[in-house]
Amino acid sequence: MTSPSNRHALLADKLVHPQFPRAGSYDLEWQFQNAMGPNPLWLAESLSELLELTPGMRVLDLGCGRAVTSIFLSREFGVQVVAADLWVQPHENWTRVAEAGLDAQVMPLHAEAHDLKFAHGYFDAIVSLDAYHYFGTDDLYLGYLVQFLRPGGQLGICVPARTDAAEGTVPLHMDDAWDWDYHSFHGPRWWRRHWEKTGKVRMEHADLLPDGWRHWLRWEQLTALEGSAEWRKESAAWAEKLEEDAGQSLGFARVVARTPGG
Template identity: 45%
Template sequence: MTTPFPRSSAYHPDWIRAGVSGGANSLWLTEWLTDALALEPGMRVLDLGCGRGASSVFLHREFGVQVWATDLWFSPDERARRFHDAGVADAVFPIRADARALPFATEFFDAIISIDSYFYYGTDDLYANYLAGFARPGAPIAIAGAGLTREIDGPLPEHLRPWWEPSMACLHSAPWWRRHWQRSGVLEVTHADAMPDGWQRWLDWQHEVAPDNATEIAVLAADRGDYLGYVRAIARRTDTPVDPPITTIDTTYHRTPLLRE
């Protein structure tokens, strides 16, 4: 049987499970995303929201790129040990940073990738403009992760209610991401689509790493891709200048009367 993820299948299942940082198989998503990207050896790549860094190892090993493995929640020390043991420490660098306060130079990266995390911070109307400032003009910005096959425009479907939480309002469809990025004025979207049978891959991974997660498994099985699945979006940073982020506003205090006489 031919696997839909031939690159990922070369990695030991125990190594993949040891790097789990969320509800998705990060190698599957990274492989699917990079199928539509042109990555070249030596490129500087930001792996934003990389979790425990499995996707960062994959990017370097498969494409020879340098990777800045950046995450807020997970320890950079653990990532450093993983990178050392994988033999990639000279090209994959663990960084702890908030996605909204990145410590990088303007136009530093040749590509920016985010696996199953962008929806946590990227739905902000201003965020695409902010992030694009770290990519050189022409560089791709690419995301893949959990999402919707179509938007939920009315009441929440009954079969999703046992699993759905208010914060899941951040999940969106590929057409939504296309519109969201295009209206930023600094990104030209080249791809926006859903993974074929993405709901099944999502369900397969839950059975593999979280078989006791009965609620999510039951909802995925009931939904069968009607709403839930994996989505990706890829854009090119245009030559349009980005608006520089406002970090401080200088003011001078002058004492004045508090009340009228």
């Protein structure tokens, strides 16, 4: 472990980046402690650039984890967020939400993505950061989820991805380090086709987050060095994979669509 002042400098150096000006203003230790994978604020900020979010909108943050993205979206855009997650309990998220002073704007909820209890047409937008690939690759899922959007509502995700050229392959240099579940990482072209073919949405955007792999690498290197014991080994392994891959096949996909009408 580094000394507290060196640690702060290291966090600032790794966490503040001109591509994410909004995220850079959030407490560095808070970001670090509450992440469950790649930096959620970076993913949320880069997705938010592609969405129209206005004060008072009702937003579902599906698979919100520790609700840091729900807090970010509510604070930055004045939206009302339902922070829904399976693994993290709502009372844990409630503490974080209340500490952020957003108890009137963010409602934590325990939810399973296939068994949502909302009224059809309730949300103006549904977002999912580093979570949709756990449940959204099923051909039938999009049609189920968009029932909860109003006509003209937005669906936006940012997820770990393969480049389009690498779709469906195992990176040669990762033969031994490739888990079967990484096959849920898909490229922008795959996601576009996956959603478009349903006829349930109008596609607005599908790309790889610019320099996504570099940001991911920077984050894993930091977590390998300074993260909790639980994450260090895994992060070191990811940092190694990402460095070797150098953006040839790994990154993040940003995908945005709208329901018809509205």
